[in-house]
Amino acid sequence: MINVAVFGYGTVGSGTVEVIMDNNDVISKNIGDRIDVKAILDLRDFPGDKYESRIVHDVDVIVNDPEIDIICETMGGVGAAYKFTKMALEAGKSVCTSNKELVALHGPELLKIAADHNCSYKFEASVGGGIPIIRPLQDALTAEVIQSVCGIVNGTTNYMLTKMDKEGAEFEDVLKEAQANGYAEADPTADIEGHDACRKIAILSSLVFGKTIRSEEIPTEGITAISARDMKYAKQLGRKIKLLARYESKDGKRYAMVAPFLLTPENPLYFVDDVFNAIKVTGNMLGEAMFYGRGAGKLATASAVVGDVVECAKNKGKNIPCDWTDEVVTLKDKELSSRRFFVRVGAEVACEAKEAFPIEEEVKVGFYDEFAFVTKVMSENDFEEKKSKLGAGVINYIRMED
């Protein structure tokens, strides 16, 4: 019998219990042993809950229980979750988590503690919800030099951008609606400012590189500046605006960023709408592969947590190695990153803009108070410098993907 404890009985935690209980037969068959949830750690009581009797308030009870083999950490945050994860790993219990914040911040340290205690730290659910992405990257694409990882990894913002695109609505209105129907949180900062996507690409790029790429170092722009007007321009250009989290590696130099991009239908990410996520991986032999599915949601995310539980159960008493050291790598190669930019400036600075930027194409959709154009290919640094010349005259800009 494999006994599991779940830390945190919120959305993903209760989903994890549900997956283990409802799919018990198939999971037990895949493990080769029965599986059960022995304890659920939460500060709250859950009177009347089906699993009320398994609720535990004291983490020590679980950590000191020799019958408990594996922990599902679905608490979130980097406080108690960090402390409890360490305690569990030090007690030789594998931990499977959906907590991207903790993985991005302390991944290598927790992986090392796991290796030192013959157990494992697994986090497939931390990126892309139910979509298998970490395991394919680590176990399947092992013959590849990974050249880039580029994805739509935040469902909330993709839902909002899709709504804005289809309905011509303004950002603020779509945000209110997303909050009303549960697609965005009361405090939506982590989603709309790109921090959530940033943590996820920090995890993926660290795994690809085998060293630590810190999320604080990744230039990150959210979608708060995107307006209904931008959507009109995007349509005129035959493109869609998507928030991309990307990592690229070329000639030993690396770059990562999170920002909205204008995509053409030639890019398979163009078709990823609503709350769906997709991660495109480019390898030097494979070309492009893409992994698509529900990037969030109670049961999809829980399914990925339990998939990790199955692997830990099959490797009971052993460490599943993960090549990610705490050596921090600086992403200093911003100047490598060159592309075209779509830019909107106030009509009053149109002449200055024409002088400052190498303009490839003017874009007109009938707004006479502004001047919009696509630049020729420019480096990030060059663009930044020219943009700063125009100061507040720049209304908005969005990067062009190819």
Next chain:
Amino acid sequence: MINVAVFGYGTVGSGTVEVIMDNNDVISKNIGDRIDVKAILDLRDFPGDKYESRIVHDVDVIVNDPEIDIICETMGGVGAAYKFTKMALEAGKSVCTSNKELVALHGPELLKIAADHNCSYKFEASVGGGIPIIRPLQDALTAEVIQSVCGIVNGTTNYMLTKMDKEGAEFEDVLKEAQANGYAEADPTADIEGHDACRKIAILSSLVFGKTIRSEEIPTEGITAISARDMKYAKQLGRKIKLLARYESKDGKRYAMVAPFLLTPENPLYFVDDVFNAIKVTGNMLGEAMFYGRGAGKLATASAVVGDVVECAKNKGKNIPCDWTDEVVTLKDKELSSRRFFVRVGAEVACEAKEAFPIEEEVKVGFYDEFAFVTKVMSENDFEEKKSKLGAGVINYIRMED
């Protein structure tokens, strides 16, 4: 040192050598040991080839070489490839293959021989070329009850259908062009009649079920009946025609088939064009996940072969288990399969058609010599029966996906 031998120095075989040599550093790092190609088995000589000195004509030399750990079988076919694979496995050498025909026909037997000799038989490259699909199904989606697997798994036919859709060309012309530029073989039967897709869905559905679903039992229709007119009707319906290979499981009953389907843009497979492949997996917790990429091609396929080599190298001397027994399962649940059908009949039998079929919608694109319509939901058996009443009056029919 891990020494590999490659059986068959054709397209995928030479790609396999190229991947191992060109990506040697990353592959060695992932294995944790150096890797080399010690021998290449082929009947031909390759004077002037970079690896000419490694060509071997006698399989015994390789099978009896204790220094060779792993075989890449990229010969194709079910004759010599079958015999040589058995010899290699019996000698305790793991075999990694792209040979879907052999896997579909003898998979469970070869898996058992591998298990009995502490080595492994791996075939990620047999479905979806470079796209990781078998490993995610087996190792990642282990908390799921898999309800369906549905994919575009043949690049040649998808390329042809995309051409017909975009250019309004006829089947025969597109086939000739595909043959001329190497996207279709001189004898295109296996692709255009759906046999290749059938073998692939036989492999995937057997793996999902853990027992053997024989490709001969899977109802298979190719794309030879699809015409430029069908493409016009598809456009009118807002759909695209795609050759789908599908497996469904519901209430303990199972069904598999290969046939052209009319897809709406709500289906992510709608956007999979040209030579790309994609496989959509539906689980009871996860919902839909899709795996997308190059389903064929020398290096992409070779990359999947070598990814399997890495796993075998990491498990040297051990069997990597695979739950697929030779117990044959009959797919007797055709009557479970119900859907709407798009049907074209000659104008002279329009009245009979209206009487025979429950018609939901007539479809008109300006051909007055025929009558086209969409039926209400019907079972396969019911449709078959009604269609046979009209005999040769039925010009063509295509299944509607949802």
